[in-house]
Amino acid sequence: MRYVVVCGEDVGGAPVPPSAFPGEQPLFVVRHPRERARLERQGAQVVVGDLDREAVYRRAFRSGKEPVLVAVPGCREATVVKTIRRVAPAAPLFVLADDGVNGRTPGVTRISRTELVARVLAPAIARAATRGRVDRVRKHFARAEHVLLMLQDDPDPDAIASALALRVLLGRTRASAPIATFGGIGRAENRAMTRLLEIEVERIPARDVLAYDMVAMVDVQPSFFEERVFSAVDLVIDHHPETVPVRAGLKDIRPSYGATSTILTEYLRAADVKIAPRLATALLYGIKSDTQDLERGATRADVEAFAFLHGLSNHAVLRRIERPELPERAVDLLAQAISRRRLVNGSVFAHLGAVEYPELVAQFADLFLQIHGGEWAVISGVVAGDLHISVRSAGQGRAAGDVVRRAFGALGSAGGHRSMAKAVVPMRTWRARVGHMSAERLRDAIASRFQRAIRSWSHSSAQRSVGSRTLRSWKHSTAARSSVSGTLRTS
Numbered sequence: 216m217r218y219v220v221v222c223g224e225d226v227g228g229a230p231v232p233p234s235a236f237p238g239e240q241p242l243f244v245v246r247h248p249r250e251r252a253r254l255e256r257q258g259a260q261v262v263v264g265d266l267d268r269e270a271v272y273r274r275a276f277r278s279g280k281e282p283v284l285v286a287v288p289g290c291r292e293a294t295v296v297k298t299i300r301r302v303a304p305a306a307p308l309f310v311l312a313d314d315g316v317n318g319r320t321p322g323v324t325r326i327s328r329t330e331l332v333a334r335v336l337a338p339a340i341a342r343a344a345t346r347g348r349v350d351r352v353r354k355h356f357a358r359a360e361h362v363l364l365m366l367q368d369d370p371d372p373d374a375i376a377s378a379l380a381l382r383v384l385l386g387r388t389r390a391s392a393p394i395a396t397f398g399g400i401g402r403a404e405n406r407a408m409t410r411l412l413e414i415e416v417e418r419i420p421a422r423d424v425l426a427y428d429m430v431a432m433v434d435v436q437p438s439f440f441e442e443r444v445f446s447a448v449d450l451v452i453d454h455h456p457e458t459v460p461v462r463a464g465l466k467d468i469r470p471s472y473g474a475t476s477t478i479l480t481e482y483l484r485a486a487d488v489k490i491a492p493r494l495a496t497a498l499l500y501g502i503k504s505d506t507q508d509l510e511r512g513a514t515r516a517d518v519e520a521f522a523f524l525h526g527l528s529n530h531a532v533l534r535r536i537e538r539p540e541l542p543e544r545a546v547d548l549l550a551q552a553i554s555r556r557r558l559v560n561g562s563v564f565a566h567l568g569a570v571e572y573p574e575l576v577a578q579f580a581d582l583f584l585q586i587h588g589g590e591w592a593v594i595s596g597v598v599a600g601d602l603h604i605s606v607r608s609a610g611q612g613r614a615a616g617d618v619v620r621r622a623f624g625a626l627g628s629a630g631g632h633r634s635m636a637k638a639v640v641p642m643r644t645w646r647a648r649v650g651h652m653s654a655e656r657l658r659d660a661i662a663s664r665f666q667r668a669i670r671s672w673s674h675s676s677a678q679r680s681v682g683s684r685t686l687r688s689w690k691h692s693t694a695a696r697s698s699v700s701g702t703l704r705t706s
Contacts, residue, residue, distance in 0.1 A: 217242060219275050219306075221266060221295060222250075223287035244275050267294050272302040279303035289313040296323060345485035348467065349384065352482075355449060355465055356385055359428035361392075362449075367435040368398030369574075370416065372408055373474045374434035376494075376501035377452065379414055380479035381433055383494055384486065395419045397442060402574035407539035408500060411532050412493050434475040436461050436468075452478055454505075473509075473517040476501030480520040495527035500536060511632075545575055552579060552594070555655070559662055562591040562669070566658035570596035573603045577637065580605035591615075593665050595658065602645055604638040604661060606631070614672065622668035 218241040242260045245251055251261040264271025266287065283306050287295050292310060299308065308323045311331065326334075356362055362385070364378040378394040385392060395417045400406050409416055421442040424430060431450040438459045448463040454472040461468060469478060476498045483490055490498075502521050506513040509521060541549070552565040563583045570576060576596040583592040584607040592607040604623060608615045616631035619638050623629040626648060627640035649660055 217277070217281055219244060219281050219283045221283060221285045221287065221299070223266060223291060223295075242275055244271055266291070267298055269298055269302050272299055276303050276306070280305050280307075282307045282309065284309050284311065286311040342481075342485050345481050349482050349486045352450060352465060353385060356429055356431070359449075361427050361429075362387060363424060363427040363430045364392055364394045365424075365430055365432045365435070366394065366396045366416065367439055368396060369401050370396050370405070370434070371402075371501075371504060372405060372497070373476050373501035373505040375405065375408060375414055375416060376497035377433035377475040377479045378416075379412075379494060379497050380476070380483060381431060381452070383490075384479070384482055384488060389415060393417050395423075397421060397440070401572040403539040403541070403545075403578060404504075404536055405574075407536045408497065411536055412497050414497065432463075433479070437463075454478065471514055473506040473511070473513040474502045476505070477514075477517045477520040480524060481516070484523065490524070490527055492527060492529045495524045496529045496533055496536075499524040499528045500533060544571070548575070548596075549579060549582075552583075555658070556583070556586070557658065557662060558586070558588055559666065560669075561589060562593055562662070562665065563589040564593050564658050564662040564665075565595075566654050566661070567594065567596035568654050570598050570603070573598045573639075576603045577605040580607045580635075583607075584609055591665075591669075593661060595661055597642060600642050602627075602638075602640040602642055602657075604640070606636045606638075606665075608634045618665070618668045618672050621671055622664045 217239040220241050221244045223246060240258070240260055242262060243250075243254050244262050244264070244266065245254070246263070246266055248263055251263050254261050262271060262275050264274070279302070281303070283299060283303070285292065285295060285299070285308065289312065292312070296308060296310065299306065310323055310325045312325045312327050364381060366374045366378055370378075375394070382389075382392045382394070394415065397419065399418055400409060400416060408414070421444045424444045429449040430445065430447075431452075432448060433452050434454070436451055436453055436455065436457065437445040437448050438461070448461075449465065451461050451463040451466040451468065452475060453468050454470060454475045454477075455468075456470040457468055467478060472478060480490075480498050480502075499521065502509075502513075502517055502524070506517055509518060513521075548567050548570065552567050556563055556565040558564075563586050565579070565583060567576060567579065573596070576594050576598075580592045580594040583589065583594055586592070590609050593604065595602060595604045597603070604619070606615050606619050614633055615636035616633070619629045619631055619636040623638035623640055626644055627638060629636070629638035631637055652660060
C-alpha cells in the first residue's frame with residue numbers, strides 16, 4: 216500500500232522521513248521545487264504543485280483510496296482537506312494538527328504535534344534510556360567470573376523468570392551465573408515451571424554467597440533476608456517498595472510496576488535481544504502470576520510487555536504450568552478435605568491435617584473458593600509443627616488481610632491483600648492458647664475465630680461508612696450555611 220503525504224513548507228518540510236512508512240515508498244506532495252530536491256535526495260517520490268488545487272492531487276492518487284497524511288499550517292488545513300476530498304472522497308485522511316487547533320471535519324483523524332511526541336518520541340526516548348541502563352549493567356558485570364543471581368526464599372514465577380532474563384541479558388551460562396535461593400520451591404505451579412522450562416534454581420547455604428565475585432538480586436532486596444551475608448550487592452532490580460534504603464552498586468526499583476518481569480522485558484527489548492519461546496513463556500507467566508492476569512496492580516507497561524510476550528510464548532507449556540500435576544498423596548488429602556468441608560454463612564472451611572508443604576494449603580484454598588455458595592475459603596493444614604491457614608475471598612470490597620489479622624494475629628503472623636491472605640501459628644502456641652483438639656474440632660475452632668473476625672470487620676466497616684456519610688453531610692450543610700450567610704451579608 217502506498218501512502219500520500221501532503222506537507223506545507225511552513226511546517227518545516229516532511230513531518231516524517233520516507234523510510235518511516237511501511238510497504239511501498241510513499242509519495243510526497245509539496246509546494247516548492249526546493250522541497251522536492253531535498254526529499255528526492257532521501258529517495259522519495261515527489262509531486263510539486265499548488266496544494267489548494269485539485270490538479271496536484273489527481274497526479275498523486277492512483278486509486279483514490281490511498282491513506283493520506285496532511286501536515287500543513289492550521290490556517291490552510293480546511294482548504295487542503297476539502298480539495299483532497301473532491302479528488303479522493305474515499306481516501307482515509309489523517310491530519311497532523313497544530314496544538315490548540317480543534318477541528319471536527321467528518322471522516323478525518325486528527326493528532327496534535329504534542330500528542331505525536333508523547334506517543335512516538337517519548338517511548339523512543341524511554342527505550343534509549345533503558346538501553347543506557349542495560350549498557351551500564353553489562354559493563355559492571357563484565358569483569359566478574361562468577362555472578363550469583365539471588366532470589367527470595369521460596370521464589371515465585373516473577374522472580375524465577377526475571378533471573379533467567381537477567382542471565383540471558385548478561386550473556387551468561389548456568390555455570391557462570393547460577394540462580395539461587397536459601398529456601399526451596401514449594402508451590403506446585405512454581406516447581407512445574409522450573410521443570411517444564413528447564414530452569415535450575417539451586418538451594419544454597421548463606422555462606423556460599425561469599426564464593427561469588429558479584430551478586431545480583433531480582434524481585435527481592437537485601438533487607439528482605441534474615442541472613443546477614445550481603446555486605447555488598449552489585450545490582451537490585453525489583454518492583455516492591457523499598458522498606459529500607461537499598462544499598463547496591465546499581466539499582467532499578469519501580470513500585471508502580473506490577474511485575475519485575477516487565478522491567479526485564481523492557482531491558483531485553485531495548486537491547487534488541489532475541490527472546491526465545493522458553494524465556495518468553497517464563498516472563499509471560501511471571502507477569503500473569505504477579506498481576507493475577509493483569510487484574511491486580513498492572514500498569515500500561517505490564518500490559519505492553521504481556522502483549523509483546525504473548526505471541527512469542529509456548530502456550531501449551533504454559534497451560535501445563537498453570538495446571539500442575541498433583542501427587543497421589545495430595546489427591547488423597549483433597550478427597551479427605553472435600554468430604555470434611557463445612558459451609559457456614561458463605562465461608563467454606565476445611566482442615567487438611569499434616570501437609571508436606573504449605574503451598575498445597577494455598578492451592579486448595581483457590582480450589583475451594585469455587586464451591587457454590589462460598590464467598591470465603593478458609594483452608595488449614597499443619598506443616599512442620601506450624602498451623603498454616605490460607606484464606607481467599609471472592610466478594611467485592613473484601614479485606615482478607617484485615618480479617619485474618621483480626622482472627623489470628625494474636626497467635627502468630629497474619630496478613631495479606633484484599634482477596635487473599637494467610638496466617639502461620641506455631642502449634643505449641645495454638646495448644647497453649649486454644650487447647651489440644653482433633654482435626655474436626657481444630658477446623659471448627661478456626662471457623663469460630665474467623666466468623667467473629669468477619670463480624671468485627673463488617674461492623675467497623677459499617678461505622679466507617681456511616682462516619683464518611685456523616686462527614687460529607689456535615690460539609691454539605693456547612694457549605695450551605697456559609698452560602699446563606701454570605702447572601703445575607705451582601706443583601
